[in-house]
Amino acid sequence: MTAMYMDLQPDWEAAGDETCWLNVYERRVVLNASESQQEKPTATVEGAVNAHFQLAMQPAATGKAETAHLVEVTKREMHWVQVQVASGSTGEEEVVHAVFQAPTAASDVFQAAATEQVHEFSVHRSPRPQLHCVDVSCEEKYAVVGGADGRCVVWDPLDRVPVRPLVGHVLDVTSARFFPSGKVALTGSLDFTLRIWSVESGQCAAVLKGHRGGIEDVAIVGRGRNVLSCASDGAIHLWCCANQQIVAKWTSDNESAVHCMSLLDDSAHMFTAESLKASTAVDNEFETEAKLLFAGLDSGDILGVDVRSRELAMNLEGTASIVSCAVTSRHGTPTLLTGSEDGLLTTWDLRQTSSPLHVLSRSPSAVQRIAVYEDRVWTANADGVSASWSHLLAPTNATPTVSSYLTGPQYDPVRGLAVGPQTGRVFTACRDGLLREYIPHFLTM
Numbered sequence: 001m002t003a004m005y006m007d008l009q010p011d012w013e014a015a016g017d018e019t020c021w022l023n024v025y026e027r028r029v030v031l032n033a034s035e036s037q038q039e040k041p042t043a044t045v046e047g048a049v050n051a052h053f054q055l056a057m058q059p060a061a062t063g064k065a066e067t068a069h070l071v072e073v074t075k076r077e078m079h080w081v082q083v084q085v086a087s088g089s090t091g092e093e094e095v096v097h098a099v100f101q102a103p104t105a106a107s108d109v110f111q112a113a114a115t116e117q118v119h120e121f122s123v124h125r126s127p128r129p130q131l132h133c134v135d136v137s138c139e140e141k142y143a144v145v146g147g148a149d150g151r152c153v154v155w156d157p158l159d160r161v162p163v164r165p166l167v168g169h170v171l172d173v174t175s176a177r178f179f180p181s182g183k184v185a186l187t188g189s190l191d192f193t194l195r196i197w198s199v200e201s202g203q204c205a206a207v208l209k210g211h212r213g214g215i216e217d218v219a220i221v222g223r224g225r226n227v228l229s230c231a232s233d234g235a236i237h238l239w240c241c242a243n244q245q246i247v248a249k250w251t252s253d254n255e256s257a258v259h260c261m262s263l264l265d266d267s268a269h270m271f272t273a274e275s276l277k278a279s280t281a282v283d284n285e286f287e288t289e290a291k292l293l294f295a296g297l298d299s300g301d302i303l304g305v306d307v308r309s310r311e312l313a314m315n316l317e318g319t320a321s322i323v324s325c326a327v328t329s330r331h332g333t334p335t336l337l338t339g340s341e342d343g344l345l346t347t348w349d350l351r352q353t354s355s356p357l358h359v360l361s362r363s364p365s366a367v368q369r370i371a372v373y374e375d376r377v378w379t380a381n382a383d384g385v386s387a388s389w390s391h392l393l394a395p396t397n398a399t400p401t402v403s404s405y406l407t408g409p410q411y412d413p414v415r416g417l418a419v420g421p422q423t424g425r426v427f428t429a430c431r432d433g434l435l436r437e438y439i440p441h442f443l444t445m
Contacts, residue, residue, distance in 0.1 A: 128433025339367025
């Protein structure tokens with residue numbers, strides 16, 4: 001499948017009426033089946049078109065043909081610009097539209113927290129501590145942001161000010177998730193521990209210890225009496241929050257590091273064992289029935305585990321290390337999305353896994369995070385661009401494409417991305433130390 005993509009100068013918003021560079025290119029992913037069961041499939045990315053333009057940043061009355069493309073700004077507002085690219089000098093073969101969105105706000109959350117809480121935080125002026133993760137509460141009252149050297153803060157996304165620091169981790173905070181109540185948060189760190197926090201008081205209610213490697217990702221089961229974690233030690237743990245004990249543990253055959261996780265509520269029992277009733281749950285295990293856990297491994301495998309039965313439900317093979325994943329049953333179709341270290345975004349229909357639905361590649365940089373909001377799939381990449389993909393989930397024959405690009409970072413990896421459940425606002429956590437907020441604008445023709 002061949003798709004057309006664009007790259008716009010990251011600081012285009014500051015260019016005013018001047019021109020900015022625009023790259024237009026095509027990328028096609030070809031999957032090569034393995035010749036034996038011992039070998040993994042491989043992927044080849046082919047590029048057909050790579051054109052460079054100086055784009056006038058104001059909407060043009062009429063377009064002018066340039067080499068093999070027609071490019072122009074069709075609409076522009078304060079924080080976004082809509083760009084049109086037509087293939088062929090006549091502009092009649094194929095027309096692609098995309099919105100490039102600048103951040104509504106960019107906040108140095110740890111510097112702000114240090115200013116507000118001088119007794120809790122050291123003041124770090126240069127360089128800014130790197131950010132690794134962000135999550136937003138169900139009512140969007142709070143955000144939790146994790147970063148380098150154990151830094152973690154509760155952030156007010158409305159007033160864009162720190163609420164309070166969460167002090168306890170001693171190494172990078174790599175993952176954060178709110179419990180359904182929106183008042184409690186779970187964090188994981190490279191210090192091998194998970195911590196449960198009251199975001200209203202900033203107090204740590206529990207510390208979960210048991211991993212032998214840095215925590216890579218965490219997940220909440222149901223209302224949160226159990227949580228899940230995965231780590232570089234190759235283990236996945238199911239925890240009881242009440243007594244901080246491990247309820248169940250999984251490891252891959254080769255103990256490959258587990259980078260990411262996502263939970264599917266399989267109430268229809270398409271994959272989980274329907275015969276397993278609540279009586280089969282062990283002590284300190286709650287709401288695990290019909291829960292299917294997907295985990296992405298450094299080896300490129302994706303494991304699907306029935307949490308209640310502890311059994312392996314499926315094993316999918318990727319072409320490179322899987323660093324992000326998300327699962328959804330939108331439109332009644334159980335769909336798994338995975339992001340790999342080599343930039344591949346892959347979608348699977350879990351009812352038929354002999355081959356993926358789509359394999360796409362916007363760039364060779366790692367797909368660091370995947371988030372699903374309504375019919376849109378958001379990805380955060382290591383080249384500093386976050387993207388909104390259309391036609392990946394809805395039942396349609398349309399070719400999946402990037403309809404919106406979030407700009408701002410100057411090629412610094414975007415490591416965390418979260419979407420506000422109420423408003424659809426997008427928050428990104430970047431290596432440059434800034435938390436960026438976007439109010440997405442989507443294509444209008």
